[in-house]
Amino acid sequence: MSEDTPVSVTMQKDGDVAVIIVNNPPVNALSWHVRQGLEDNFKAALADDGVKAIVLRCDGGTFIAGADISEFGKAPRGPDFNAVLNMIEAASKPVVAAIHGTALGGGLETALVCHYRVAVPSAKLGVPEVKLGLLPGAGGTQRLPRVVGVEAAATMTSLGDPVPAPKAKEMGLVDELAGEDSLAADAIAFARAKIADGPRPTRERAVFGDVGVIEQLKTKNAKRWRGFEAPYANLACVEAATRLPFEEGLAFERQEFMKLMMGSQSAAQRHIFFAERQAAKIDGLPKDIKLRDVKKVGIIGAGTMGGGIMMNFLQKGFPCTIVEMQQEALDRGLGVVRKNYDASAAKGRFKPEQVDQMMGLITPALELEALADCDLIIEAVYENMDVKKEIFGKLDKIAKPGAILASNTSYLDVNEIAASTGRPGDVLGMHFFSPANVMKLLEVVRGDKTADDVLATAMAIGKKIGKVAVVAGVCHGFIGNRMLAPRQIEAQKLLLEGATPAQVDKVHVDFGMPMGPFQMSDLAGVDIGWHRDPNRIESIRDALCAEGRWGQKKQAGFYDYDDKRNPSESARVAEIIEQFRAKAGVEKREISDQEIVERTLYPMVNEGALILSEGKAQRASDIDVVWIYGYGWPVYRGGPMFWAGLEGTDKIAAALEKHGFEVAPLLKEKAAAKSGF
Numbered sequence: 001m002s003e004d005t006p007v008s009v010t011m012q013k014d015g016d017v018a019v020i021i022v023n024n025p026p027v028n029a030l031s032w033h034v035r036q037g038l039e040d041n042f043k044a045a046l047a048d049d050g051v052k053a054i055v056l057r058c059d060g061g062t063f064i065a066g067a068d069i070s071e072f073g074k075a076p077r078g079p080d081f082n083a084v085l086n087m088i089e090a091a092s093k094p095v096v097a098a099i100h101g102t103a104l105g106g107g108l109e110t111a112l113v114c115h116y117r118v119a120v121p122s123a124k125l126g127v128p129e130v131k132l133g134l135l136p137g138a139g140g141t142q143r144l145p146r147v148v149g150v151e152a153a154a155t156m157t158s159l160g161d162p163v164p165a166p167k168a169k170e171m172g173l174v175d176e177l178a179g180e181d182s183l184a185a186d187a188i189a190f191a192r193a194k195i196a197d198g199p200r201p202t203r204e205r206a207v208f209g210d211v212g213v214i215e216q217l218k219t220k221n222a223k224r225w226r227g228f229e230a231p232y233a234n235l236a237c238v239e240a241a242t243r244l245p246f247e248e249g250l251a252f253e254r255q256e257f258m259k260l261m262m263g264s265q266s267a268a269q270r271h272i273f274f275a276e277r278q279a280a281k282i283d284g285l286p287k288d289i290k291l292r293d294v295k296k297v298g299i300i301g302a303g304t305m306g307g308g309i310m311m312n313f314l315q316k317g318f319p320c321t322i323v324e325m326q327q328e329a330l331d332r333g334l335g336v337v338r339k340n341y342d343a344s345a346a347k348g349r350f351k352p353e354q355v356d357q358m359m360g361l362i363t364p365a366l367e368l369e370a371l372a373d374c375d376l377i378i379e380a381v382y383e384n385m386d387v388k389k390e391i392f393g394k395l396d397k398i399a400k401p402g403a404i405l406a407s408n409t410s411y412l413d414v415n416e417i418a419a420s421t422g423r424p425g426d427v428l429g430m431h432f433f434s435p436a437n438v439m440k441l442l443e444v445v446r447g448d449k450t451a452d453d454v455l456a457t458a459m460a461i462g463k464k465i466g467k468v469a470v471v472a473g474v475c476h477g478f479i480g481n482r483m484l485a486p487r488q489i490e491a492q493k494l495l496l497e498g499a500t501p502a503q504v505d506k507v508h509v510d511f512g513m514p515m516g517p518f519q520m521s522d523l524a525g526v527d528i529g530w531h532r533d534p535n536r537i538e539s540i541r542d543a544l545c546a547e548g549r550w551g552q553k554k555q556a557g558f559y560d561y562d563d564k565r566n567p568s569e570s571a572r573v574a575e576i577i578e579q580f581r582a583k584a585g586v587e588k589r590e591i592s593d594q595e596i597v598e599r600t601l602y603p604m605v606n607e608g609a610l611i612l613s614e615g616k617a618q619r620a621s622d623i624d625v626v627w628i629y630g631y632g633w634p635v636y637r638g639g640p641m642f643w644a645g646l647e648g649t650d651k652i653a654a655a656l657e658k659h660g661f662e663v664a665p666l667l668k669e670k671a672a673a674k675s676g677f
């Protein structure tokens with residue numbers, strides 16, 4: 001070990017048991033110096049005749065949480081991961097893994113080469129590599145079927161969800177549950193008791209279980225895995241374990257791992273792993289800035305958004321006061337919340353008593369004055385600036401000093417809203433995405449005068465209620481909706497020129513989006529933002545709205561819908577498009593799918609470049625996070641700005657110019673450098 005190698009693995013002796021301790025904050029990732037330390041310390045323990053058994057444990061909050069993802073794609077350093085693991089498995093003395101926190105990915109693979117596993121009940125064990133577009137590349141797909149059987153191994157590797165230790169014990173993945181506060185001692189005692197039994201190399205155990213589960217998983221998850229490569233590669237490796245000798249299975253796993261590692265999907269998914277965590281950081285703000293204390297939350301508006309927003313807080317135990325103008329609207333809103341919770345309880349997400357408890361946290365009210373004791377007040381009323389300014393003007397007089405005043409506006413100028421109060425420092429936007437209790441994205445809109453601690457508190461609260469919060473600057477539509485606009489405008493133009501709604505939507509669905517522009521419009525409501533004057537028909541959308549084709553809720557929008565909301569192409573819509581085309585004197589022509597990509601997806605990248613140049617997003621990866629968590633952009637494509645790098649910024653800029661767009665300066669710059677964002 002050279003002088004500059006960080007010491008992240010040490011060894012202690014407890015009589016005839018050696019305890020090897022990993023300490024590599026924050027998650028004991030298997031960085032190169034950890035692998036080096038494991039190799040050195042296991043060699044020393046095995047060479048020491050006084051040592052009869054070995055315990056491997058970790059300091060800090062968790063057992064090993066996997067390979068060090070930040071090392072991927074860099075020049076390899078330190079000993080090969082598989083070589084270190086094979087050495088541990090071949091140990092001539094029994095080796096026991098002592099697990100707390102999480103044993104994930106390479107961490108569980110390390111525990112699997114240990115001959116026995118002891119865990120505290122609160123620990124979780126899993127192989128989440130599939131969520132990074134990968135598979136367990138250090139023998140996990142070959143050893144898991146030998147410990148927990150094919151069914152559990154196939155499920156764990158292809159879905160990537162961790163298993164709580166008590167369940168892991170039932171599965172045979174954990175041999176003994178330790179006391180929450182006595183893991184080290186219990187593991188040492190367990191190891192001492194195994195001296196007589198000796199080592200139990202996992203590779204020598206037989207694979208067991210029914211390989212039929214693999215096809216069942218594929219069928220069950222076909223929709224969820226559409227476009228993804230990794231789930232299928234994981235299953236192929238587990239299937240290989242059922243028919244190949246261990247070493248050949250290991251070689252097959254290695255080959256499949258390298259294919260994924262070299263592919264764009266894993267690069268994209270690893271990008272999002274770090275991007276999501278980066279988004280939580282506010283450049284220029286100290287990490288330990290003092291946050292405002294938020295104990296009680298106020299919601300103004302009990303409509304779909306207000307009710308959904310409130311549900312996030314109730315689920316985390318926040319008492320909420322919700323204000324509506326009329327009793328009937330208040331009752332309706334609370335009824336929807338109760339119905340949603342009852343539906344979740346019916347699916348086993350909540351116990352009935354939990355639903356009662358959450359509903360018990362609600363204080364309904366008809367006066368804004370009821371919000372006087374709230375620490376955070378979120379306005380979720382009609383998207384009208386005058387209405388919002390009036391409310392914030394009143395809140396200024398009602399809310400207690402230091403209360404955070406947030407608007408759920410999805411487009412409007414937060415600075416103008418803030419200016420309607422005498423405390424603009426306390427005002428910002430908290431833009432939730434519908435359904436607000438489901439969608440993970442929260443755009444936290446920073447006004448020019450928003451105080452740093454208010455911004456930091458809103459971001460922290462967002463994380464606390466399970467959201468992925470991203471800082472956005474004040475501009476029309478902030479980040480997500482601002483990029484949506486050019487896409488929707490071009491999609492409408494393409495209809496006039498000869499594309500059909502179904503063709504445009506299919507291009508987007510084939511790309512990996514959950515739905516295309518017109519399917520989304522029908523779901524959200526074609527009438528959103530419509531001027532509501534049936535006699536003013538200036539666009540295809542106006543024409544649809546004028547005759548009541550407001551989308552799924554009316555069983556007619558860009559598509560026709562049966563009473564089960566199954567869509568079909570509409571002859572009436574085709575007629576309306578034809579009428580508009582004739583009036584506009586536009587010649588119908590064949591439009592290629594590639595042109596649809598260039599005219600609906602590329603302009604989003606262009607708008608993202610403008611957003612970055614204007615400082616309305618802190619970083620390109622924040623824009624990616626917005627589109628992954630707010631609109632369902634396929635994570636295996638990494639978000640619009642990451643994807644632009646894969647697609648080629650030069651190719652994008654050239655196509656945008658060809659179609660008559662003005663190319664954003666930053667995009668031009670990237671295109672000239674042939675680089676991504």
Ligand code: T1G
Nearest residue numbers: 027029065066067068069070104105106128136137138277
């Ligand atoms: N490598 C490098 N950094 C990691 C990391 C990892 N595996 N896991 C977390 N971090 C960083 C993270 O970026 C953040 O950094 C900090 O640690 C705290 O993370 C060969 C190929 C363990 C459940 O996929 O699921 O093993 O922002 O904010 O909420 O088969 O981290 O502070 O600078 O998430 O308490 C497989 C990924 C890897 C697990 C903790 N393992 N990590 O959650 O903290 S591939 C994983 C997590 C692999 C082998 C394969 C979570 C956590 P910063 P955090 P947390």
